[in-house]
Amino acid sequence: MRVLVVTAVPVERDAVTRAFGGPEERVALPGAELHRCGAFDVLAGGAGPAAAAAATAFALASGAPASGASASRASASGAPASAPYGLVVSAGIGGAFTPVTPLGSLIVADGIVAADLGAETADGFLPVTALGFGRDRFTPPPALVRAVAAATGAAAGPVLTVSTVTGSAERAGALLAAHPGALAEAMEGFGVAEAAARAGVPVLEVRAVSNAVGPRDRDAWRIGDALAALTAAFGKAAPVLEGWNSHEDLEG
Numbered sequence: 001m002r003v004l005v006v007t008a009v010p011v012e013r014d015a016v017t018r019a020f021g022g023p024e025e026r027v028a029l030p031g032a033e034l035h036r037c038g039a040f041d042v043l044a045g046g047a048g049p050a051a052a053a054a055a056t057a058f059a060l061a062s063g064a065p066a067s068g069a070s071a072s073r074a075s076a077s078g079a080p081a082s083a084p085y086g087l088v089v090s091a092g093i094g095g096a097f098t099p100v101t102p103l104g105s106l107i108v109a110d111g112i113v114a115a116d117l118g119a120e121t122a123d124g125f126l127p128v129t130a131l132g133f134g135r136d137r138f139t140p141p142p143a144l145v146r147a148v149a150a151a152t153g154a155a156a157g158p159v160l161t162v163s164t165v166t167g168s169a170e171r172a173g174a175l176l177a178a179h180p181g182a183l184a185e186a187m188e189g190f191g192v193a194e195a196a197a198r199a200g201v202p203v204l205e206v207r208a209v210s211n212a213v214g215p216r217d218r219d220a221w222r223i224g225d226a227l228a229a230l231t232a233a234f235g236k237a238a239p240v241l242e243g244w245n246s247h248e249d250l251e252g
């Protein structure tokens with residue numbers, strides 16, 4: 001099965017492809033470039049949900065394009081480079097809400113939540129669904145979440161998608177009050193999930209913790225540790241992702 005992995009920035013993309021020994025080739029798409037590693041196409045789609053959704057939609061619409069030498073080459077799983085994607089993964093670094101998931105640890109989302117999509121009211125935040133339209137959550141395949149968590153040692157829990165990085169204890173508290181149990185926040189998962197859902201492709205989100213959510217302290221971010229954890233995670237998760245069969249989830 002072919003897997004599309006979408007990160008925000010090139011250093012995150014390169015942290016993922018490092019797990020495979022680097023890209024075998026690069027495939028140009030309108031506005032982006034796929035880095036191809038066997039069954040995995042890895043794309044730096046930009047920061048934030050809008051850029052992530054646009055980049056993911058373009059890549060999915062291209063249907064895992066073949067290029068040059070890969071046109072007739074199959075991956076280790078046997079999937080030709082031009083086979084459509086069977087799974088989309090939003091991946092990168094993220095901020096953690098809880099010390100249970102320390103810097104450098106991993107989180108796999110069991111829910112991908114649009115945390116600030118809705119309306120502010122005198123009585124608090126209303127999700128877009130309470131306004132009568134849209135959706136505010138995607139649920140990745142539960143069996144796949146469990147398998148990736150087991151393979152990588154990741155914690156499983158809700159990951160919030162925000163358009164603004166949280167910078168105060170008050171905002172962190174408000175997000176947790178609105179989304180109890182949230183483990184992390186990042187900026188792309190929901191956008192990637194929207195695009196994947198429209199293409200009928202299952203989605204997963206994997207985050208390596210670079211910082212704690214709360215008062216802004218950029219010097220305390222451990223981006224190098226998180227990127228190294230992301231590389232290790234994809235090294236361990238690759239066989240699970242590539243070999244995943246959606247029927248495992250249909251069967252519970």
Ligand SMILES: O=C(O)c1cccc(C(=O)CC[C@H]2O[C@@H](n3cnc4c(=O)[nH]cnc43)[C@H](O)[C@@H]2O)c1
Pocket residue numbers: 008009011012046047048092093094095096162164165166185186187188210211212213223
């Ligand atoms: O400055 C760098 O060297 C650098 C290297 C890699 C990544 C970055 C980013 O700034 C990535 C932005 C990306 O990270 C996610 N993220 C990380 N922590 C948080 C957070 O606390 N709240 C929300 N998002 C976070 C997010 O997905 C961004 O797109 C810099």
